[in-house]
Amino acid sequence: MTTHLSVARTLDHCAVLGPGTRAVIWVQGCPLRCHGCVAAETLPFEGGTARPVAELADWLCGLSGVEGVTLSGGEPFSQAGALAALLDAVRERRPDFGAMAYSGFRYEALRRGDPDRRELLRRLDLLVDGPYVAARHGSLRWRGSDNQRLIVLGDRYAHVAAEPxxxxxxxxxxAADGSLSWAGVPPTPGFREGLEEQLAARGFVLHTQARRNG
Incomplete structure (x- = not known):
């Protein structure tokens, strides 16, 4: 069993990457190269920080005011075994903890994937699937382009299918050191570049880790 995850960034409270208020884990490494990815720094498998699964489980279980975790990246299904183990460890202590993930792979491909990918998929309540396609960018809920689907995988979040x-x-x-970062799926193409230019003009440097479009 894989005992560590390669992590690009974590966020303890987020209200724009899934239902309610959630923790977010961005993993490091993605085999896909979607044109227009807003978090290109998470694509290389080199880099990131090796974090023990047990340590991340303790962190998630210790958070108050969150109903679940969103797994992003990078490509979560490239570290599926460790993420499945993480969800198991958390749910031993918090059985009602929700889980959502992003993947550049289609749901149908993940269902036919290796055992680790199938096990992670089985533990999810929500999945956003498919690669980001810049030409199909849209102002959509938790998604960057209209080819991406929001797939409900259990009863916990069945209500989201009927919401706008x-x-x-x-x-x-x-952050405490004054650094800025952002999370979410940009409603307009070119968001990251425009934001960084505006902040730089005012003397701010934006931390580059964010949710990728696809």
Whole structure:
């Protein structure tokens, strides 16, 4: 069993990457190269921080005011075994903890994937699938382009299928050291470049880790 995850970034509270308020884990490494990816720094498998699954489980279980975790990246299904183990470890202590993931692979391909991918899929409540396609960018709920699907995999979030399919927006965060970062799926193409230019003009440097479109 894989005991570590290669992690690009974590966020303890986020309201724009899934239902309610959630923790987010961005993994490091993705085999896909979607044109227009807004988090290209998460694509190389080199880099990131090796984090023990047990440590991440303790972190998630210790968070108050969150109903679940969203797995992003990078490509979560490239580290499916460790993420399945993480969800199991969390649910031993918090059985009602929700799980959502993004993947550049289609749901049908994941269902035919190796055992680790199938096990992670089995533990999810929601999946956003498919690669980001810049030409099909849309202002959609939790998705970057209209080829991507929001797939309900259990009863926990069955209600989201009936809710408005409009952008959840973007969140900006200021860390204790004064650094800025953001999370969310941009409602417009070119969002990241435009934001960085505007902030740079005012003397701010934006931390580059964010949710990728696809």
């Amino acid at each position: 399919d409009t952008s959840a927006g973007i969140e900006l965060s200021v």
